[in-house]
Amino acid sequence: MISQNTIQTVFETARVEEVIGDFVHLKRAGSNLKGLSPFADEKSPSFMVSPVKQIWKDFSSGKGGNVVTFLMEHEHFTYPEAIRYLAKKYNIEIEETEQSLEETELANEKESMYLVSEFASKYFQNVLLNTEEGKAIGLSYFKERGFTTETIKKFHLGYSPDVWDAFTSEALGKGYKLEFLDKTGLTIVKEEKQFDRFKGRVMFPIQSMSGRVLGFGGRILTNDKKAAKYLNSPESEIYHKSKILYGIYHAKQAIAKQNNCYLVEGYTDVIQFHQTGIENVVASSGTALTSEQINLVKRLTPNMTVLFDGDAAGLRASIRGIDLILEAGMNVRVCAFPDGEDPDSFAKKTPHDELVSYLENNAKDFIQFKASLLMDEAKNDPIKKADLIRDMVVSISKISDKIKREVYIQECSRIMDISEDVLFNTLAQLDKKEIQDANKKFKQEQKEKTFEVIRNETTTRLLSAEEISALLERKIIEVLILYGNKDVEFEETYLRVNEDGEEENFTEKRTLKVFEKIYMNLQEDEIEFSNPIFKNLVNQILNVYLQKGDFEKNEFLNQLDQTSEQIVIDILMNENKYELDGWLEKKQVFVKSKDDEEVLKALISETLISYREYLIQNLTKELVEGLKDENQETSLQDVMQLINDYNKLKVSISTSIGRIRTDFFK
Template identity: 40%
Template sequence: MALIKKEVVDQIILQADIVEVVGDFVSLKKKGQNMWACCPFHHEKSPSFSVAPNKGIYKCFGCGKAGNSVQFIMDVEGTSYVEALKYLAKKYSIDIEEDQSPAAVQAQNERDSLYILSDFAKKYYVNALHKNDEGQSIGAPYFKQRGLSAATIQKFELGYSLDSWDDFTKAALEKGFLLKYLEETGLTIVKQEEGKQYDRFRGRVMFPIQNVSGRTIGFGARTLKTNDKKSPKYVNSPESPIYHKSDVLYGMYQAKQSIRQEDNCYLVEGYLDVLSLHQGSIENVVASSGTSLTENQIKLIGRYTKNITVLYDGDPAGIKASLRGIDLILEGGLNVNVVLFPDGDDPDSYIRKVGDTAFKDYLEKNSRDFISFKAELFAQEAKDNPVKKAEAIREMVVSIAKIPDAIKRSVFLQQCSLQFGIDEQVLISEYNKIHLTEQKNSRSQPSQGSSYGNSPASYAPGSFEEMAAEAEAAAAAEAAMYEDEGAPEADQSNVLRVREREVIRFILNYADKEVEEGLTASQFMLGELEDIEFKTPIYKKLFDLCRLKLEQGFMPTASEFMQHEEKEIRTEVVDLLSEKYELSKGWATHEIIVPHESDLVSYGSEREVLRLKWRNVQLMIKEQMDTLPRLKEAQELDKTLRTIKALKEFEKQIADLLGIVVSR
């Protein structure tokens, strides 16, 4: 984004009509002020995906996806922010003026050079496979032997590297590519001290690795010399400015649409597993390419689905080695199923053995949730050995503890209890110990931003789902609170969060609406709450941003916050602007006038301020009351009691203004 000037970004966002942008991907129907459709991000029968043309936003009330036009392209295409801006700029014929500072131009030119070189290499290897005698006599027969069709070879742009010392390097240099880029991508190995340079890939079949936008960023290569003990079976491109192994999954570019449509991602280990399944019409499949699954790869899958099915071969050692990666998936809030193939088979060999239809049937019949699978695996190992059984049980609880969803945890603890024949309460107790230990460790260590979903950089809000769920929970709590606003037993922290949310929602929706002549809602509310310290981090951020804007002489408008660099803020702002329900036109037909919130801004802004102050006073009273048992000095006790009395008096004054009866 650094290369696109802010005024151009503003122009793109201003011109990008949310209805037109979303309409390119789904069929929208007007209902009330908004447009509705079945969500393109998850399966549903009744439309819950809403587009608000007047606000320039979309929101799915089913899966929680939300944002503006740029975010929609990021979500639906799986692209970066910059790529989404470029997509919209092209759609609306906007010239992207780039930052022409020498440093910015050089950085972009170097990345572009690496992409162009990688694309040249891909075409070179494809050409070597199809038009070179060596490729036709050695590379092509290998793919044929593995049962790959010409269509599959073409779709994944498979190739062959000639068994020559520096054939590719010479070809690239002749085309004008610089040696430093050849070395940087790892396509050429340079031995400076010996004055030599040679091809990294020689005499191998080539598997181009692409990012989610389809650009070639690296290669996997398999040797065909089975008798050469010194040569590794597979060689991959090294890390480079455009290729980071931990961020990439093989086949994601070809699989992303199918993963979204099927709402499931099959995870396999090797390139050929992906190719064979694609050929068998199972396109929602990606590979970790023989490396341990990483948090960033899990986040990448999480952009398209919350469901992963891991396909294991029958090797027990390999399964055990993969368990840690599955714990990471659970920790990321995704659902994990497992399919185990007969011993000696992997997905590639099994689909070739039984055929496409039987393979799909096998997946359907043998898919099971990971916790059950792991429990059975460990139970078989432990058998009648009490020590091993205890270790197995603890391993299970460790995995279950990774699951963020409390209901799922509870179900799996019950399941584990039955599997191992152990009292459920013992498992809950063990879970509590693990949970407390993890909390203690996280408090004692400075945050490194490495844990899935906790890093500021992880927004990416695959976290859209989590935040939307929180917002829905907050709305439910708010509804209950309105029914009995004076309930003393209410969960104070959650109620306070709801009240802070409502204040921010009101400011963003009605920032420039006047509550009286010369005084806007945002000026009134920010002024009245000047001394209030917001407790919920996201609303504190937004409140501070609103206050800063006002101090700078600008209205704190939601449209500007929707372009904020922090995705957490962008997501929350969209959520605060989204309305799930609209007033039926039937009321107007029967001449029943129901005022909208926007007609009562003066009343609403004052009421929201009072509600937040009231909840804060209640919290202060509780805090003071909690200190009473610990006070030993008469003077301290007297002072605290007088403070409580004053706070209760203030609470009653606010309650009177709100029309709430406070009983003590």
């Protein structure tokens, strides 16, 4: 088990903006940083990071937290895994304490699968580099491809022995369970036997964006026509091939830095480019490009350059992914290599500077690329030419930006020698059809929702007493967290009897810290929160203020359970929500800062008064309900006197802010 001292050092050292910056492309937004949500498919940024508060908030999914919770949410790490990842990133030595048997057994299924995959990666590389068979077959193959030992180690390339159960026997001997060898697909389990899936293949580990081994690709080296040339790990709890790009772990920093990503097809294409010095490259690993894969890149850069083999048939088959990239709101360029060349072979024989120059000079926007690719086929055939133009317009229709659309229409008009009006009309027809389809889908969804409402007999209702209480209690917690240590001059209003024996309001000014004001009010009225989570949280916050006189948010967050932590994160980040797209400036809304003492005083007074009014009304309501109880022990006269006293108190409270407030209950 990781020592508490190590955990504390990790939290003190790790920077949330640096860690998240490895996964999400962040841009400055005032004192914060913003980016596209890594948890949702979106085109406008709703993800915010606060370097000052060392927290993050995703307004799209509602998730938020500190640097550790981000890794747990995004990479599905356990808490210890996240701590170990950060310790490794910041070169922090991990102190271990003895782990109990019970804690060891609590390791979940996913973690076991990750551990098995990590072991397999190390095993395959060890076989490649340190056994006779591995050197003679696997290492020789990689050397023939031109890969250096440094490159082989960087990508953890390996070799699986040409023996039916070599890996399986080794893993079982090391204590790994057959159950997880089976679930990762490393071992094929039959009723009477089990054997290695990747027997006799060179191995390409497939890593997540954080470097975790998710699965493998294995290439056979014999001429066995019955066996697949490439074999991938099967889908599992940790490996979904449509959601990962080969090489993303090694490419992410370069992609963000270069503000562009090269997309290729195969493992060796990626590796050869890296070895040449171009690292912002990933591969779809032979699968059709998916929106999930595109979104991985989109979080790092809005620009993608698709690299294709010179093979014409392969080009036509691959350009279908271009529309998906455009639909995601990305800028896409396309670069093809000479006939007979692919990214691997071309990079292998081309020096770095020449390769960079080739890519820059031959990358075309998708309109030019489609025209150059398909015009030879169309030639003088008007039908084929019309189909080509329509295909181009369909691609343009995927672009949401109106200015870009118009520019591409103009370019298409110039290249294809056709009027812009015709192209705009065609585009309008496509848009109209898309709108009609969307409306049809919307109406169907609304119809289904209507039926659902009828089925559930759902009606509009007033908030329950519990819901009102929770809202007000949360507001008090928010005030404590955001402004608890500020000094504010409050006007305290008391009810007293004057010399003539008449009741009158007496006002006294007093400067208090906000937490002192709230603490005194809660103690004065002997108030305990009704929501158990909020009750525990407000007590923790007040204890920190009372003991230390200050409130260190980051330190406090680290002590909370997951539910309480999420509440605090939401409060801390909610004020920054509108910085995401400059909403306030666009709407020309200029909000008076709560740092202004008068505004802050009004906020606190309103919050406390609302809560006291709610309690009074709730007590009054309970007394009125109690009158209906035949077994009521309190006399009617006493109950009516209490109700009268509560109503007077309510009027007094309301008068203190100059107005009578609307009842919560009708």
